[in-house]
Amino acid sequence: MRLITLSLLLSLSLGGCGLSDSLNYDEKIGVPEETIEERDAWGQKHLGASYQRGINWVKNAEIVEEKVGNVIAVAPLGKPNYVESYFTDGLQGNITLEVIGDKGKAVFSANDIAPCATESTCFKSGTLTVNSEKIPIHHTGISLEEFNQPPNRIKALTQEIKFYNRKLLPNTHPHKSLSSIHGLWFKRAKAYADNQEFTNAISDMETAIALLSKNNQKPSRIIEQESKKYARQLALYNYYLEQFDKSAELIQNAIAKNNFKQNQKYLDDNNLWLWIVRMRAGKQDLANRELKQAMQIATQQEKFCSLNIALASLFLEEMKEQELFQNLKDNPAAYIHNCGFLSSRLFFDGYYYAGQKQIVNGNLKKGKELLQKSLEYEAVNRDIERELAIYELNKINNQNYNNQN
Numbered sequence: 434m435r436l437i438t439l440s441l442l443l444s445l446s447l448g449g450c451g452l453s454d455s456l457n458y459d460e461k462i463g464v465p466e467e468t469i470e471e472r473d474a475w476g477q478k479h480l481g482a483s484y485q486r487g488i489n490w491v492k493n494a495e496i497v498e499e500k501v502g503n504v505i506a507v508a509p510l511g512k513p514n515y516v517e518s519y520f521t522d523g524l525q526g527n528i529t530l531e532v533i534g535d536k537g538k539a540v541f542s543a544n545d546i547a548p549c550a551t552e553s554t555c556f557k558s559g560t561l562t563v564n565s566e567k568i569p570i571h572h573t574g575i576s577l578e579e580f581n582q583p584p585n586r587i588k589a590l591t592q593e594i595k596f597y598n599r600k601l602l603p604n605t606h607p608h609k610s611l612s613s614i615h616g617l618w619f620k621r622a623k624a625y626a627d628n629q630e631f632t633n634a635i636s637d638m639e640t641a642i643a644l645l646s647k648n649n650q651k652p653s654r655i656i657e658q659e660s661k662k663y664a665r666q667l668a669l670y671n672y673y674l675e676q677f678d679k680s681a682e683l684i685q686n687a688i689a690k691n692n693f694k695q696n697q698k699y700l701d702d703n704n705l706w707l708w709i710v711r712m713r714a715g716k717q718d719l720a721n722r723e724l725k726q727a728m729q730i731a732t733q734q735e736k737f738c739s740l741n742i743a744l745a746s747l748f749l750e751e752m753k754e755q756e757l758f759q760n761l762k763d764n765p766a767a768y769i770h771n772c773g774f775l776s777s778r779l780f781f782d783g784y785y786y787a788g789q790k791q792i793v794n795g796n797l798k799k800g801k802e803l804l805q806k807s808l809e810y811e812a813v814n815r816d817i818e819r820e821l822a823i824y825e826l827n828k829i830n831n832q833n834y835n836n837q838n
Contacts, residue, residue: 469531472508476530480509483516483526483546490554491532491541494574500563501534510540539563543572583628590621615644619663622670631673638667661687665703668710669817673824677714681707700731700741702818705786708748712793721749738772740779744786754787781812785822792825801829 476484488507491497497504510531526546532539540562549555555572562568571580573589580586594617622637642663648656668683684707704727711720728745731737743760746752761768761783765776788803804822812819 469506469508472510472531476509476514480514480516480526480528483528484509484530486546486548486554487526487528487530487541487543490543490546490572490574491530494561494570496561496568496570496575496579497532497534497539497541500537500561500568501532501539502536504532504534506533507531513542537563583624586624587621587628590617590624593617594621615641615648615663618644619666622666626670626673631670634670635667635674638663638670642667665817668706669820672710672713672821675713677710681710681714684710700727700737700745702741705741705744705748708745709789709793724748739770740768740772740782743768744782747787748790757783757787777811778813778815781807781810781815781818783807784810785815785818788822789825792829797829797832801826 480487491507492504508531509529511529513527514529516526527544528546529540529542532541541559542562543556543559545557546559547555549572559570559572560567561570561576569577571577571589573580573585575585580589597614597617618637618641622634622641625631625634625637642660645656645659645663664683664687668680668687671677671680671683684703688701688703688707704724708720708724711717711723724745728737728742732742743752743757747754747757761779765779768779769776784803784807788800788807791797791800791803804826807822808819
């Protein structure tokens with residue numbers, strides 16, 4: 434695909450393309466109101482490299498060719514159209530471009546457009562508007578919906594990882610040393626997991642953890658928090674493969690990472706998850722003993738989440754589900770002590786852990802009902818628990834389907 438000459442651009446603007454002669458431009462942005470030729474010249478002068486990157490993107494994007502055919506003309510249109518300078522990231526453009534193809538027209542808009550590792554053009558967010566339909570897009574040249582499909586995410590992240598493995602040596606750039614890009618492996622691990630490739634997900638998470646341990650650019654407290662997050666994610670993937678002992682070991686590591694505040698012991702969500710994993714491994718005595726010990730340490734130091742103590746009591750059969758939910762309904766504020774979250778998450782946790790207990794005990798019908806109920810509630814910082822709830826529900830549904838057939 435190539436751009437047509439400026440004279441043809443002018444003829445197109447005056448011909449059958451139906452361009453408006455009275456567009457509403459912001460004077461601060463300064464885009465001229467007249468021909469494509471003038472707007473193209475303005476873009477070259479005022480938007481510079483950001484404009485050229487936008488042109489390159491629309492010329493090569495798969496979705497643009499799909500929607501409008503071969504690109505024959507591009508020019509700035511409306512707003513926003515400006516470039517900002519950032520101390521750490523250099524110049525980044527916010528552009529809106531009219532795109533004319535041999536099969537139709539579209540408007541391409543992108544925020545924070547700039548070069549990146551594997552692409553000549555990257556942007557934070559963007560849309561392609563075709564016949565009044567706004568399509569969220571990804572800088573790899575496809576719709577965001579298509580990019581979010583696990584195979585496409587895996588492909589894009591693999592390209593980035595290959596680039597850094599090949600081109601980037603440690604400490605050659607203060608912001609992009611190999612030890613600081615562990616997030617790429619973390620993201621690809623999640624994409625592999627979404628594609629049911631759990632062995633690959635585990636391999637990537639182990640690499641991410643190894644790289645994170647070498648990172649000397651972040652405060653130790655941040656590293657501790659990210660280490661806990663990564664350990665939890667790796668534990669999840671081992672759980673999916675029913676490698677319960679390995680999962681339990683990783684959860685214990687995550688519990689240890691939660692002691693960065695004055696070395697105090699906490700009864701946190703991981704203690705509850707550890708109980709579930711131990712029970713799945715058939716180690717009921719060990720599960721109960723560990724949870725009782727965690728409860729004692731937490732309550733002795735008065736650093737505990739009231740809800741977690743109640744849920745632990747539920748697991749240990751010192752509290753009944755009916756009693757728990759009645760208490761939550763009557764006095765939810767009493768359960769927020771040292772928990773640090775909104776009351777809506779109380780009910781997610783209540784139904785989620787009650788459902789997990791029923792499943793552990795073999796009552797799949799009741800467990801399914803409670804897990805489904807848990808997903809009706811907003812749950813900040815409950816990504817893994819939500820993943821596990823959906824996983825268990827799918828597993829139960831598949832089991833029921835197989836039993837019926």
